[in-house]
Amino acid sequence: MVGIKDVAKQAGVSVSTVSNVLNGRVNQMRKETLERIEKCIKELHYLPNRSAQQLKSGNVKMLGVLIPSFMNPNFASLVNILEKIARETYGYQIILGNTNRQDDQEQRFLEDISSFGIKGAIVVSADTDKPHFVHAIKNGMHLVSFDGLRSSAKNSLLIDSISMDNFKAGELAASFLIQQGLKDLMFVSIHGDIVSRLNKISGFKKELEKQGIDVKDRELIIKEIENYGDAELTGIGSKAADILLKTRKKLPEGIIAINDMVALGMISRFQSLGIKVPEDISIIGIDDTYLSSYMSPALTTISSPMYKMAQQMLKRLISRIEGQKLKPKEFLYMPKLVCRDSVKILPKR
Amino acid sequence: MVGIKDVAKQAGVSVSTVSNVLNGRVNQMRKETLERIEKCIKELHYLPNRSAQQLKSGNVKMLGVLIPSFMNPNFASLVNILEKIARETYGYQIILGNTNRQDDQEQRFLEDISSFGIKGAIVVSADTDKPHFVHAIKNGMHLVSFDGLRSSAKNSLLIDSISMDNFKAGELAASFLIQQGLKDLMFVSIHGDIVSRLNKISGFKKELEKQGIDVKDRELIIKEIENYGDAELTGIGSKAADILLKTRKKLPEGIIAINDMVALGMISRFQSLGIKVPEDISIIGIDDTYLSSYMSPALTTISSPMYKMAQQMLKRLISRIEGQKLKPKEFLYMPKLVCRDSVKILPKR
Numbered sequence: 001m002v003g004i005k006d007v008a009k010q011a012g013v014s015v016s017t018v019s020n021v022l023n024g025r026v027n028q029m030r031k032e033t034l035e036r037i038e039k040c041i042k043e044l045h046y047l048p049n050r051s052a053q054q055l056k057s058g059n060v061k062m063l064g065v066l067i068p069s070f071m072n073p074n075f076a077s078l079v080n081i082l083e084k085i086a087r088e089t090y091g092y093q094i095i096l097g098n099t100n101r102q103d104d105q106e107q108r109f110l111e112d113i114s115s116f117g118i119k120g121a122i123v124v125s126a127d128t129d130k131p132h133f134v135h136a137i138k139n140g141m142h143l144v145s146f147d148g149l150r151s152s153a154k155n156s157l158l159i160d161s162i163s164m165d166n167f168k169a170g171e172l173a174a175s176f177l178i179q180q181g182l183k184d185l186m187f188v189s190i191h192g193d194i195v196s197r198l199n200k201i202s203g204f205k206k207e208l209e210k211q212g213i214d215v216k217d218r219e220l221i222i223k224e225i226e227n228y229g230d231a232e233l234t235g236i237g238s239k240a241a242d243i244l245l246k247t248r249k250k251l252p253e254g255i256i257a258i259n260d261m262v263a264l265g266m267i268s269r270f271q272s273l274g275i276k277v278p279e280d281i282s283i284i285g286i287d288d289t290y291l292s293s294y295m296s297p298a299l300t301t302i303s304s305p306m307y308k309m310a311q312q313m314l315k316r317l318i319s320r321i322e323g324q325k326l327k328p329k330e331f332l333y334m335p336k337l338v339c340r341d342s343v344k345i346l347p348k349r
Numbered sequence: 350m351v352g353i354k355d356v357a358k359q360a361g362v363s364v365s366t367v368s369n370v371l372n373g374r375v376n377q378m379r380k381e382t383l384e385r386i387e388k389c390i391k392e393l394h395y396l397p398n399r400s401a402q403q404l405k406s407g408n409v410k411m412l413g414v415l416i417p418s419f420m421n422p423n424f425a426s427l428v429n430i431l432e433k434i435a436r437e438t439y440g441y442q443i444i445l446g447n448t449n450r451q452d453d454q455e456q457r458f459l460e461d462i463s464s465f466g467i468k469g470a471i472v473v474s475a476d477t478d479k480p481h482f483v484h485a486i487k488n489g490m491h492l493v494s495f496d497g498l499r500s501s502a503k504n505s506l507l508i509d510s511i512s513m514d515n516f517k518a519g520e521l522a523a524s525f526l527i528q529q530g531l532k533d534l535m536f537v538s539i540h541g542d543i544v545s546r547l548n549k550i551s552g553f554k555k556e557l558e559k560q561g562i563d564v565k566d567r568e569l570i571i572k573e574i575e576n577y578g579d580a581e582l583t584g585i586g587s588k589a590a591d592i593l594l595k596t597r598k599k600l601p602e603g604i605i606a607i608n609d610m611v612a613l614g615m616i617s618r619f620q621s622l623g624i625k626v627p628e629d630i631s632i633i634g635i636d637d638t639y640l641s642s643y644m645s646p647a648l649t650t651i652s653s654p655m656y657k658m659a660q661q662m663l664k665r666l667i668s669r670i671e672g673q674k675l676k677p678k679e680f681l682y683m684p685k686l687v688c689r690d691s692v693k694i695l696p697k698r
Contacts, residue, residue, distance in 0.1 A: 045480060070419045070425035070428050070429065071429055071639065073420070073425075076420050076422075079419050080447065087454075093458070095445070095461070096447065097444065098428060098429065098432045112411060234643050264643050268643040290420065290583070291640070293617075294613050294617040296616075296620055
């Protein structure tokens with residue numbers, strides 16, 4: 001294999017001069033020398049092994065990102081944004097792991113990247129105080145959580161938690177439906193005590209109570225297929241539509257889906273049975289994925305400031321990796337309503 | 350930090366006995382001993398660091414997977430399948446990189462995983478003989494390409510290439526549209542000399558010629574936004590719809606989209622302008638992503654046997670990593686038509 005020494009030899013310069021070129025320190029260099037070195041690099045097909053250098057210096061400019069599943073477009077977008085900001089703003093590369101919301105896979109991924117010398121990870125996981133997170137931190141890893149919360153308010157905060165205000169999201173969705181004169185509402189969610197999901201439902205119920213609407217029997221919780229890792233969200237939505245049709249005498253007027261993909265599955269199933277959205281039933285999602293505006297009808301949904309959240313996650317994580325001491329903190333971001341075509345709008349008087 | 354020695358000490362056994370438990374070698378062990386060791390592991394919160402052990406032994410059971418973008422659901426599905434088979438069949442973990450179809454990002458990812466001791470990667474990249482692939486192979490990395498082909502038939506095959514028969518896919522889509530009595534056809538694709546895309550267009554044209562249809566002006570190639578990495582596919586479809594409306598006196602009868610996401614963008618744009626699919630225009634996709642059956646209308650598309658292809662990629666790659674010598678080979682998989690609702694079907698006589 002061609003090494004930096006070979007380039008130096010062929011160009012008739014020292015290794016450190018070649019190194020200067022590789023690192024862009026060329027201000028003091030004669031134009032001819034620079035051109036000669038660049039020519040030799042090309043001719044010899046020399047590729048500097050940046051990573052090996054970093055590993056030697058103990059400075060791996062790399063982050064782990066741990067995602068439940070790429071089949072949820074919301075996480076695909078998050079990764080896309082994180083990757084771009086990490087690279088362009090910080091010069092960091094991202095290494096991704098798909099964990100299917102399984103603790104053993106999360107643990108394995110964190111152990112693996114730790115053994116590679118990687119010092120930080122963003123974890124998209126249900127709660128922030130899992131034993132393998134504690135273990136990773138003891139091993140010198142820095143963690144920041146997206147959409148994860150303390151499993152109990154009694155625990156002290158172990159790592160930064162960055163998420164949309166899920167309670168507000170539920171409130172906002174309910175309030176918008178009620179404003180359109182819809183009162184018979186349901187919330188469709190997925191089985192499993194994921195705090196961010198539970199908070200959305202709490203916000204929904206709070207708003208109902210505020211408006212004097214009975215909160216009894218307002219939830220439909222669908223059991224997912226084992227190890228689904230968010231891969232089956234549309235299937236869950238489709239199943240929810242069938243259950244509503246089977247168990248209720250009359251469909252609800254409005255439904256809040258726990259996320260856009262569940263909304264998509266539900267809309268698609270209703271439409272295939274001749275039930276029109278929003279004419280016969282209004283449906284609102286949560287997330288505002290990049291697909292939502294392309295659905296038919298385009299999906300009314302609750303949007304989070306994903307770009308800002310991604311910026312914050314990276315800022316907190318990379319500051320720590322590079323030596324800053326920061327106390328764990330919770331960051332909540334305000335969601336907003338994106339009004340499209342899947343909710344029947346009350347005509348203005 | 351708690352180590353294996355602490356567990357052994359507390360349980361009153363040797364380290365190798367604890368190691369036997371960790372590795373499932375418990376047949377010869379007394380039930381009480383096993384239970385005592387398991388209790389100590391739990392009490393001490395001991396987590397064996399599998400990766401560190403692997404790194405020491407030089408046997409990292411891990412693969413890289415290099416993807417242009419997770420925003421294309423087709424790649425998200427591929428990752429999902431690869432991850433599942435690798436873990437369940439081979440006990441391998443997958444580490445993912447998002448490369449935006451940029452050579453420098455591909456190179457960096459391959460260097461990084463190589464410096465971690467990872468010996469193999471699946472690359473989703475336009476062609477199989479890029480200089481950084483050559484470099485990675487020289488460094489002892491094993492590579493298998495998905496959907497990549499030789500940039501020229503003159504080059505000898507450098508790595509395994511596993512893909513759908515893209516030429517057949519183009520032929521199949523065209524043939525199906527023509528069978529429905531549609532003759533004024535267009536192929537909408539994305540700018541860039543990606544061999545798999547070009548082959549789809551060649552198959553399309555071949556079928557047109559076979560059926561005696563003039564192939565002139567049958568392609569619309571949309572320039573993407575820089576560094577798009579498949580993140581803007583729906584946007585490209587939407588743009589294509591606008592261009593067709595602006596530049597043609599009459600819309601084509603049928604359109605083949607280079608992939609399902611471009612089809613989705615196009616359908617959504619047409620519908621928003623009151624143009625009905627399939628009544629006014631028929632659209633067929635390629636990929637059959639998990640979203641296609643949920644679109645409205647459900648998308649008629651060309652499907653590839655993704656699971657079989659993923660199995661083959663992993664079999665070839667892991668066999669090599671584990672020491673088998675295999676000559677690079679091209680594997681082509683037959684696509685099939687999935688008939689849903691986005692193409693107007695000729696009534697049966």
